Every structure is written in C-alpha cells, then in structure tokens.
Amino acid sequence: MNKAEILIIDDEPQIRKLLQINLESNDYKVIQASNGKEGLILAANHPPEVILLDIGLPDKSGHEVLKELREWYNKPIIILSVQDNETDIISALDNGATDYLTKPFRTGELLARIRSAIRRSQNTTNNSSIVCGDIEIDFVARIVKRKGEIVKLTSTEYNLLILFAKNEGKVLTHQFILKEIWGYGYQTETQYLRVFVGTLRKKIEENYNNPQHIITESGVGYRFE
Amino acid sequence: MNKAEILIIDDEPQIRKLLQINLESNDYKVIQASNGKEGLILAANHPPEVILLDIGLPDKSGHEVLKELREWYNKPIIILSVQDNETDIISALDNGATDYLTKPFRTGELLARIRSAIRRSQNTTNNSSIVCGDIEIDFVARIVKRKGEIVKLTSTEYNLLILFAKNEGKVLTHQFILKEIWGYGYQTETQYLRVFVGTLRKKIEENYNNPQHIITESGVGYRFE
DNA sequence: TATTCCAATATAAATATTTTATAAAAATTT
DNA sequence: AAATTTTTATAAAATATTTATATTGGAATA
Known part of the structure; x- marks a missing residue:
C-alpha cells in the first residue's frame, strides 16, 4: 500500500488521464493541474510526494514553474517532455529537476523512475x-x-x-x-x-x-x- | 501474424515481384511504386511501417525521395542499392536512411533487417x-x-x-x-x-x-x- | 578452389595535450 | 590573529592524438 500523492502538471488531458489510470492502479493518489499556476497552488496547499511536470507547456511556463517550486519544494520533480527537446531537458536538470521522461513513455519505466525518485528522496530530504x-x-x-x-x-x-x-x-x-x-x-x-x-x-x-x-x-x- | 505494411519503391519490376513474394509469404502487406513520385503519394496517403527504397534509380530521384520522405516520415527506410555503389549508400545513410541492402540480396538477410528495423522503431523513445x-x-x-x-x-x-x-x-x-x-x-x-x-x-x-x-x-x- | 593481393580495419604503443591533484602563498573574512 | 577562501605554481595522472604495425575479409588471379 502506497497512497503516496503525486501531482501531475500537464496541459494535455489525454496525458493526465493516462497517467492517472496508471498511477492509481499502482496505489498512488493522483492530483492534477492543467497549468502552472494551478499546479503551484495545489503543491503549496498540500505538498505531494512527487511532482510530474510537463516542461514544454505552450506558454513556456514549465521552466518558471520548476524554478518557483524549487524555491521551497525539495521532493522529486520528474520532467515530462516531448521527444527531441534536449535543450529543455538539460536546462530542467540544471534547475533542479530530479529526472525526466520523454513522451511517449513506457509505463514500466515511468513507475520505476517514480519509485527510484521516492526512494532517494526518503534517504535525503525527508530525514534530517x-x-x-x-x-x-x-x-x-x-x-x-x-x-x-x-x-x-x-x-x-x-x-x-x-x-x-x-x-x-x-x-x-x-x-x-x-x-x-x-x-x-x-x-x-x-x-x-x-x-x-x-x-x-x-x-x-x-x-x-x-x-x-x-x-x-x-x-x-x-x-x- | 504481422500484416505490417511495407512500401517498395523500385523501378525494376522483377525486383518488386521478388520482394513481394518473399514479404507476403512472411505475412507482410506489400504496397508498390515504380517511381519516386508515386512512392511519395502512396507513403503520404497511408504511411507504411517500413519503406524499401531503391536509391540508384536511373534518374537519381532516389536521393530526393529520401530527403522528401524524411521531412515527415520517421519510420525505417531501408535502402536498396546495387553493389559497388558505396557513394550512394553513404550519402543515403547521411540523409537519414536506416539501413541498406545491396542487390542481389539474400532473402533471409532482408527479412532479418526488416524485423530489426521494425523492432527498433517501436522503442525509440529516447528516455533517461x-x-x-x-x-x-x-x-x-x-x-x-x-x-x-x-x-x-x-x-x-x-x-x-x-x-x-x-x-x-x-x-x-x-x-x-x-x-x-x-x-x-x-x-x-x-x-x-x-x-x-x-x-x-x-x-x-x-x-x-x-x-x-x-x-x-x-x-x-x-x-x- | 586455392592463393595472392589489396584495402579497410584493428590493435598496440609512443607522444602530445589536457585535466586533475596538491602544496603553498596571498588575500579576505571572522 | 586565526580561520577560511582565493590565487598561483607545479607535479602527476588521465586522456587524446599520432604513428607504426598487424589482422582481416573480399576481390582478383591463377
């Protein structure tokens, strides 16, 4: 039993739905935001265990959201990105992203990356x-x-x-x-x-x-x- | 059961026939074009899983077809070329061809290369x-x-x-x-x-x-x- | 078919260059 | 003044490039 909470920030409803189904069937609790602003508010009100953030949002706000989050949020932030957007990925990693996945991704890898991120964060930030x-x-x-x-x-x-x-x-x-x-x-x-x-x-x-x-x-x- | 579609673009009817027989007996669906223009239209109307492209067409249109295809088509393109035309092969590979076969080719090798190309194209998600x-x-x-x-x-x-x-x-x-x-x-x-x-x-x-x-x-x- | 030859490739080793480690002096902060 | 950081100098290690040589596989020849 996990019931760890995961926040998804992505503007594409299909992706959110896909993620939701996969994550919930693996005993995570899923919260969703369709834009950066909403995401920041949700994260602040009830800090989740992991955040999945689409960096390539049309208004380019993904990078800003990441920076703002990292001012106070130190649990894993996993970046979602469309293929072939290496510049975005590198800049995200340099700005404190934990890991990244390119769309389309395999579910198995997504889950593995989430598990690994949670494991690592429990070794660090959680504990004193x-x-x-x-x-x-x-x-x-x-x-x-x-x-x-x-x-x-x-x-x-x-x-x-x-x-x-x-x-x-x-x-x-x-x-x-x-x-x-x-x-x-x-x-x-x-x-x-x-x-x-x-x-x-x-x-x-x-x-x-x-x-x-x-x-x-x-x-x-x-x-x- | 495959039924993956393969488009052959080659001006030599004997080659097309030979390929057709071999591929169909291995459960691929075969579409054929005898010149570049026709090939481009067929590919656009119904994008196949793999394209076999004769690069050494007499009017040199093979290279142009490859370039045009690669503007939007990102599945495997396997080049067919007569032996000893290394320049053609290299330039084709540099322009985004996936693989090549020199005529005359062995059927087993052809099939293996097609299988391998399909397998790869299905998991090219360049992930972390x-x-x-x-x-x-x-x-x-x-x-x-x-x-x-x-x-x-x-x-x-x-x-x-x-x-x-x-x-x-x-x-x-x-x-x-x-x-x-x-x-x-x-x-x-x-x-x-x-x-x-x-x-x-x-x-x-x-x-x-x-x-x-x-x-x-x-x-x-x-x-x- | 076997043999020779050739060009392409592979490997090893020598040399050159870059990167890293360390000590220690100078400057700065506490 | 003591502790710490920054700078400088130099030695050592790691890596890249070059050169030399061996190996391989295919084509040509006998």
Missing part, C-alpha cells in the same frame, strides 16, 4: 540525516561524522558535501557544482573545486589517494558514492 | 535510460553499467556510446559519427574512430574479438545493436 557508508551527515545540527567521530568542515566544504550527498550516484558537472556552491559567474573557476574536493577528501576519505566517496570523472565532474 | 542487452545507460546519472557493474568511460567514449545507443540498429557512417563527436573538419579522421571503437569494445563487449554491440559495416561505418 544521511548515511553513506562510514559518513553520516546531520542536516539539522550541521554536523558530519566519520566512523562516529565528528569531522570539522568549513562552510564551503560542508555545502559541497551536502550537494554531493543529495545527488548520490549521479555525476555532477563542474559547471553545475560551481553554480550551486559559488553561484553564477563562477562556472569556469574549476580550480576552486579541485582545491575543495582535495580538502574534503582529506577529511572524509579513508585513504585519500584512493577515494571511495568522491569519484573523479575526468573531463566532466565528480560523483559521490 | 536505455537498456541494450547487458548494457545500461543512465543519462541523468551519466553512468554506464554492464551486467550491473559501472563501466568507467572517458568522456569521448561516453559520447560515442550515447550516439550509438540513440541510433540503435541504424548504420552510422564514419563521416556522420566524426561530425557528431569531433565536429566539422574532422570528417576524414577515421583513425580516431577506430581507436575509440576499439577501446569502447574492450569495455562493453563480452568478447571483444566477436563484438555483439558495435558492429563494423566495412567501408561504411558502424552499427550498434
């Missing part, structure tokens, strides 16, 4: 702490422990670790990390990142010549495990 | 993940797994694999691949491609002396299965 192997992060107290011992981190180091931990298993590009931690205009300062990844590794890796947590993806970015 | 046999690509996480294990790819290798995976089953010419991965001006550097196909095969093929995923189409390019 994350445990990744020997690393333990307490968001409320802003404390990080390694094998039970408190690790002293500077605020940049801490922010970086949080960003990694919230995106466990995902490759984060240099650009993305720099934008998230330092803000726009810093996206080319890759050296900052190297320095801080270095200090973080020294503090959280067992053997920092052979990092097990922060993995380098040469030419691309880093991945946290 | 692709599964091809034991290979699994997650675009969001930017991670490739083989039998569940993460495969470490360099960024060029990854880009190449993505290009292949997004065009599964389709023959990609050297030129096309080089243009997509390295950009204009690199279209003659076929050796780059060989080196990278080599390293990719080592990483994703079970037995890389007998590649099952990246298939060589000698003189033309590669195909991903």
Whole structure:
C-alpha cells in the first residue's frame, strides 16, 4: 500500500488521464493541474510526494514553474517532455529537476523512475540525516561524522558535501557544482573545486589517494558514492 | 501474424515481384511504386511501417525521395542499392536512411533487417535510460553499467556510446559519427574512430574479438545493436 | 578452389595535450 | 590573529592524438 500523492502538471488531458489510470492502479493518489499556476497552488496547499511536470507547456511556463517550486519544494520533480527537446531537458536538470521522461513513455519505466525518485528522496530530504557508508551527515545540527567521530568542515566544504550527498550516484558537472556552491559567474573557476574536493577528501576519505566517496570523472565532474 | 505494411519503391519490376513474394509469404502487406513520385503519394496517403527504397534509380530521384520522405516520415527506410555503389549508400545513410541492402540480396538477410528495423522503431523513445542487452545507460546519472557493474568511460567514449545507443540498429557512417563527436573538419579522421571503437569494445563487449554491440559495416561505418 | 593481393580495419604503443591533484602563498573574512 | 577562501605554481595522472604495425575479409588471379 502506497497512497503516496503525486501531482501531475500537464496541459494535455489525454496525458493526465493516462497517467492517472496508471498511477492509481499502482496505489498512488493522483492530483492534477492543467497549468502552472494551478499546479503551484495545489503543491503549496498540500505538498505531494512527487511532482510530474510537463516542461514544454505552450506558454513556456514549465521552466518558471520548476524554478518557483524549487524555491521551497525539495521532493522529486520528474520532467515530462516531448521527444527531441534536449535543450529543455538539460536546462530542467540544471534547475533542479530530479529526472525526466520523454513522451511517449513506457509505463514500466515511468513507475520505476517514480519509485527510484521516492526512494532517494526518503534517504535525503525527508530525514534530517544521511548515511553513506562510514559518513553520516546531520542536516539539522550541521554536523558530519566519520566512523562516529565528528569531522570539522568549513562552510564551503560542508555545502559541497551536502550537494554531493543529495545527488548520490549521479555525476555532477563542474559547471553545475560551481553554480550551486559559488553561484553564477563562477562556472569556469574549476580550480576552486579541485582545491575543495582535495580538502574534503582529506577529511572524509579513508585513504585519500584512493577515494571511495568522491569519484573523479575526468573531463566532466565528480560523483559521490 | 504481422500484416505490417511495407512500401517498395523500385523501378525494376522483377525486383518488386521478388520482394513481394518473399514479404507476403512472411505475412507482410506489400504496397508498390515504380517511381519516386508515386512512392511519395502512396507513403503520404497511408504511411507504411517500413519503406524499401531503391536509391540508384536511373534518374537519381532516389536521393530526393529520401530527403522528401524524411521531412515527415520517421519510420525505417531501408535502402536498396546495387553493389559497388558505396557513394550512394553513404550519402543515403547521411540523409537519414536506416539501413541498406545491396542487390542481389539474400532473402533471409532482408527479412532479418526488416524485423530489426521494425523492432527498433517501436522503442525509440529516447528516455533517461536505455537498456541494450547487458548494457545500461543512465543519462541523468551519466553512468554506464554492464551486467550491473559501472563501466568507467572517458568522456569521448561516453559520447560515442550515447550516439550509438540513440541510433540503435541504424548504420552510422564514419563521416556522420566524426561530425557528431569531433565536429566539422574532422570528417576524414577515421583513425580516431577506430581507436575509440576499439577501446569502447574492450569495455562493453563480452568478447571483444566477436563484438555483439558495435558492429563494423566495412567501408561504411558502424552499427550498434 | 586455392592463393595472392589489396584495402579497410584493428590493435598496440609512443607522444602530445589536457585535466586533475596538491602544496603553498596571498588575500579576505571572522 | 586565526580561520577560511582565493590565487598561483607545479607535479602527476588521465586522456587524446599520432604513428607504426598487424589482422582481416573480399576481390582478383591463377
């Protein structure tokens, strides 16, 4: 029994109907909005477990809705997009979307993606702490422990670790990390990142010549495990 | 029971007859056109599941027909060509043809290619993940797994694999691949491609002396299965 | 049919280039 | 002044390109 609530924001009634049938038959409770404004109101009144958002709304409001949602909503937002609209997808992911699906999609994959998103979000946002192997992060107290011992981190180091931990298993590009931690205009300062990844590794890796947590993806970015 | 419709566009009546007999005995419904104009009309009136197009028509109209078709038709177009007309084949593939067969062809091969093309066109939803046999690509996480294990790819290798995976089953010419991965001006550097196909095969093929995923189409390019 | 030859492809290895890691100095913030 | 961040410099590692050589498969020849 799930009964987790899912909000669908899409202007196409057929898509909403299709989603509704599939989701309800899998024990999700479905709420629907046919435009961005309505979606924002519904989400605010009764925050759902997952939001499915059509990014390619005719009035281009999908991107704005995503940004507005992300100002306060930190559960999964899965983007729905028509095929061949890669630009939309990439910009959505950079703006905090959790995942995406292109229409037409297979039901099996949709359900799998929803399950995976919920699982991940329960590991992170819901709880006030994350445990990744020997690393333990307490968001409320802003404390990080390694094998039970408190690790002293500077605020940049801490922010970086949080960003990694919230995106466990995902490759984060240099650009993305720099934008998230330092803000726009810093996206080319890759050296900052190297320095801080270095200090973080020294503090959280067992053997920092052979990092097990922060993995380098040469030419691309880093991945946290 | 298939009853998928196949449109043949070829000026040689013997070839049309031969194809018709073979295809109908395999439960396909066959429509025929003896020239490009007729073919375009038939295709527009009743879009078939696959089009077999003779590219080497005497008046060279095959190429034009292909281009016109590709403006709206996105199902498989398999090129028929006389042997030794590699230029024709390559230009057709670069213009969006799915596959090719050289006359005279073996019936078994023809049928296999048609089946494969149909299968592919039915699941081309380019989604946030692709599964091809034991290979699994997650675009969001930017991670490739083989039998569940993460495969470490360099960024060029990854880009190449993505290009292949997004065009599964389709023959990609050297030129096309080089243009997509390295950009204009690199279209003659076929050796780059060989080196990278080599390293990719080592990483994703079970037995890389007998590649099952990246298939060589000698003189033309590669195909991903 | 078997053999030779050729062009295309594959592989290995050397070199060049780019990217990353690290230390440490300088600047800034607390 | 201490802690932290930014900048600079340099070493090390990873990746890409180039070169050399081997292998393969098809066409031509005997």
